[in-house]
Amino acid sequence: MALIVQKYGGTSVGTVDRIKNVAERVIAARARGDQLVIVVSAMSGETNRLLGLAKSITDSPTPRELDVIASTGEQVTIGLLAIALEARGCPARSYTGTQVKILTDSAFTKARIVNIDDQNMRRDLDEGKVIIVAGFQGADEQGNITTLGRGGSDTTAVALAVALKADECQIYTDVDGVYTTDPRIVPKARRLPKISFEEMLEMASLGSKVMQIRSVEFASKYNMPIRVLSSFESECEGTLICPEDETMEQVLISGIAFNKDEAKITIMGVPDRPGIAYHILGKVAESNIEVDMIVQNMSDDGKHTDFTFTVHRNDFKKASEIVNQVATELGARGVTGDDKIVKISLVGVGMRSHAGIASKMFKALADEGINIQMISTSEIKISVVVDEKYLELGVRVLHDAFKLEEAAPTA
Numbered sequence: 001m002a003l004i005v006q007k008y009g010g011t012s013v014g015t016v017d018r019i020k021n022v023a024e025r026v027i028a029a030r031a032r033g034d035q036l037v038i039v040v041s042a043m044s045g046e047t048n049r050l051l052g053l054a055k056s057i058t059d060s061p062t063p064r065e066l067d068v069i070a071s072t073g074e075q076v077t078i079g080l081l082a083i084a085l086e087a088r089g090c091p092a093r094s095y096t097g098t099q100v101k102i103l104t105d106s107a108f109t110k111a112r113i114v115n116i117d118d119q120n121m122r123r124d125l126d127e128g129k130v131i132i133v134a135g136f137q138g139a140d141e142q143g144n145i146t147t148l149g150r151g152g153s154d155t156t157a158v159a160l161a162v163a164l165k166a167d168e169c170q171i172y173t174d175v176d177g178v179y180t181t182d183p184r185i186v187p188k189a190r191r192l193p194k195i196s197f198e199e200m201l202e203m204a205s206l207g208s209k210v211m212q213i214r215s216v217e218f219a220s221k222y223n224m225p226i227r228v229l230s231s232f233e234s235e236c237e238g239t240l241i242c243p244e245d246e247t248m249e250q251v252l253i254s255g256i257a258f259n260k261d262e263a264k265i266t267i268m269g270v271p272d273r274p275g276i277a278y279h280i281l282g283k284v285a286e287s288n289i290e291v292d293m294i295v296q297n298m299s300d301d302g303k304h305t306d307f308t309f310t311v312h313r314n315d316f317k318k319a320s321e322i323v324n325q326v327a328t329e330l331g332a333r334g335v336t337g338d339d340k341i342v343k344i345s346l347v348g349v350g351m352r353s354h355a356g357i358a359s360k361m362f363k364a365l366a367d368e369g370i371n372i373q374m375i376s377t378s379e380i381k382i383s384v385v386v387d388e389k390y391l392e393l394g395v396r397v398l399h400d401a402f403k404l405e406e407a408a409p410t411a
């Protein structure tokens with residue numbers, strides 16, 4: 001008898017009918033003789049609605065109270081799924097994060113899981129019940145409700161699979177696997193049968209929201225393979241996210257990720273001397289604003305330089321205010337900002353051993369008249385910042401240029 005953790009995302013539980021459909025799937029899986037732990041998200045749109053209510057009162061709601069509110073979305077879904085199962089004669093029991101005892105730190109709205117107590121779940125599993133756990137939530141040492149960051153139900157599922165030493169962790173969503181890029185942007189994107197933890201981590205951190213980044217970190221750390229599957233199709237193979245192995249496709253580029261949440265700020269004509277980067281970014285970091293890409297230009301006159309960096313669009317206003325203040329202190333020439341930019345990234349472990357990928361990428365974009373505003377690279381990715389109006393075109397031409405719709409041979 002296998003122990004399987006299944007997670008159903010927001011769209012998959014978006015209506016009562018869809019919850020009934022999930023109940024049918026769970027019953028079919030149970031009929032195969034497996035023990036099941038089911039993690040569910042809030043019904044689609046619900047978390048946004050709940051956070052919107054809080055933000056309609058104030059621009060900066062207390063994070064602890066935001067978590068009290070946001071966590072209720074999942075609580076509704078676990079109850080509905082348990083009722084749907086019981087109505088079909090399947091013994092089930094719902095659990096909030098607190099009831100499981102998913103212990104987290106106290107970083108409200110982005111808490112990390114510290115420990116999971118499996119005792120209560122084991123007892124119910126041994127009694128033949130299906131366990132239904134609210135994703136995205138836990139509680140800290142003081143019993144405060146916490147949430148794990150947007151998309152955090154993926155992390156709940158992987159963490160439960162690790163804690164219970166599950167045989168499989170299945171993530172059911174509204175696409176039938178991980179694709180070479182978001183199939184909503186490039187309809188001819190291709191499903192990847194397998195992708196390594198490392199590449200999935202890079203894709204997730206560069207904006208592919210199909211898996212929450214922390215869930216992939218967790219899976220990689222504890223070596224827990226994940227299978228991404230469609231909750232709307234019956235027979236699908238999905239995508240296996242697992243350690244890199246020799247049966248993986250021998251491709252240079254496995255996918256294209258993009259991030260629409262970026263904004264850039266440039267501080268012009270700052271003195272070119274030691275400590276300037278620290279002076280600017282230190283102030284930004286003190287306000288808990290994460291900086292992504294950073295470019296410092298060569299100095300023309302040996303005395304002054306321009307300094308550009310990107311932040312999340314939500315932080316654009318605050319970061320601009322800070323930088324304007326720093327600019328005055330430093331006697332800089334001025335500050336400009338642009339929150340109509342996007343980041344497009346090519347990801348692939350094959351880049352480690354191949355030259356010429358960057359130039360091919362830049363040519364493909366240039367041929368379409370797409371201007372590159374910033375570039376950053378790592379061993380297995382190349383990212384460019386472009387005007388947001390070029391997002392779809394940029395992703396599509398790169399998908400074509402690197403022939404990602406064609407399957408590569410396996411070793």
Ligand code: ADP
Binds near residue numbers: 172184255
């Ligand atoms: P869930 O609510 O099930 O957690 P998400 O909306 O978080 O679902 O993630 C699934 C979505 O991720 C898909 O609908 C798709 O638009 C998007 N997506 C982005 N990049 C990719 C990719 N490379 N492969 C598959 N889906 C992707």
Ligand code: ASP
Binds near residue numbers: 042151
């Ligand atoms: N409901 C949460 C969100 O919308 C968590 C999740 O769906 O994974 O971010």
Ligand code: MG
Binds near residue numbers: 009151209211
């Ligand atoms: Mg998700």
